Amino acid sequence: MARFPFSAIVGQDEMKLALLIAAVDPAIGGVMVFGDRGTGKSTAARALAALLPPIMVMEGCRFGCSPDDPRACPGPCEATAAVRRSVPFVDLPLGATEDRVLGSLDLERALRTGEKVFEPGLLARAHRGFLYIDEINLLEDHLVDLLLDVAASGENVVEREGLSVRHRARFVLIGSGNPEEGELRPQLLDRFGLSVEVRTPRAITDRVEIMRRCAAHDADPAGFGAAWAAEDEKILQQIARGQKRLSKMDVPDAVLVDAAELCSATGVDGLRGELTLMRAARAYAALKGAKQVRREHLLAVAPLALRHRLRRDVLDESGSTARIERAIAEQFA
The missing domain is CATH 1.10.8.80 (Magnesium chelatase subunit I, C-Terminal domain)
Structure with missing residues (x-):
């Protein structure tokens, strides 16, 4: 099903601004979104990822490596050509194990052939894209700490079971949660780059417009997306120009x-x-x-x-x- 257009999201301007800033400079350290249920937190994140242009990757590469930097791939990479792929958007489930997040030994292949091969985890899948964690305040603290470390360094290092693997893991980390269900420890929350508070819209006109747009999207996703394509394109061009200007931006x-x-x-x-x-x-x-x-x-x-x-x-x-x-x-x- 087609994603809801980013430009069609009603209100929540601060959340949208934080996501756009993170898209311009992923090194900021991710976005933490706390607020009421059903306020478009995951919808906005998915919409932004779908809005961005496809990336070029090495065909057959399990680490999402760029053709411009093939030496960064830990291999074995059987890539023969560069192909287009949508910007990754990876959901990290609350029950995920550390092996699934970081990657681990491919046990099936090890038992079958006796060879030690690394099976990439969710961090490899999220490389050059977005890693989204709903209800991050319910995720185990050691996993949150680990994710923040990798998000800050842009690299995942795995040393276990006789394996030593290092691969790029550059992604925008987006966490969301409801404060009523528990808060993140201040030490962990401090390491997120940006923080947003979202609330249920109070204006009746906004609530009515949200219902209208959701109904239109449900009835004809492709047509609704086409109607907002021009607005989404403006946002895309704004992000692209921002990314180009960033390295030259002077801070007096x-x-x-x-x-x-x-x-x-x-x-x-x-x-x-x-x-x-x-x-x-x-x-x-x-x-x-x-x-x-x-x-x-x-x-x-x-x-x-x-x-x-x-x-x-x-x-x-x-x-x-x-x-x-x-x-x-x-x-x-």
Whole structure:
């Protein structure tokens, strides 16, 4: 069935912005989406992956390697030509074992032939695409920690059962969950690049429009997709231009000072907040077609980059987003 068009999603602007920023710069570290059930979290992620143009891979390669860098493939790779393939979108189930995620020895082949061959896991399948984890707050902590390590390094290393395999695993990690069912440990949540809070739309007009569009998509997926193809193409071109501009995007010292002052004012521990805020501002500025990062870009992405890094203050019951907005008003009035 055809995916729901990204541009046809009603509202949820902050979530869509975070996904677009991650698409421009996957090195930001993924997106954590917390919110109510049935608010389009997985729909938006799948729609963005389907929107992106196909990638070139080496035919027969189980690691999704690019033809431009064949030496990165751990092999054995029987590729003879380059073929087009849709951008990977991999769902990681809650019951997944570490072997299934990382990869392991192909036992069937080992028993049949006596040869030790590595069977790639979900991380290899997600290479150059998206790895999506629904209800990530219910996933075992050691698996979440492992996934964040690989997402940050872009490489998966497996040392077990006499095997020593190293392969590329560059993907955008997207986690979603409902806070009512449990929260991630702060140490793990801090390692996500961006964090989004989604809520059920309150406006009646939005809720009615959502029903209309879902009904139209269910009745004629192909026709509905065609109707939104031009809008999706605009978003695709915006992402492509942003990716090209990113490496040339300059961040003035004054903006770096702004980032440090804001993180200090909100009490963010460590330097991960400043670094992520800077990278997110660069990606956002590139997405907007700017020549350099300005304060307005930094402040626009500050809630995304910082809200999940704030320490709880027993004397301040206001939410993390409100605390960031208050700090922005005080620092940059």
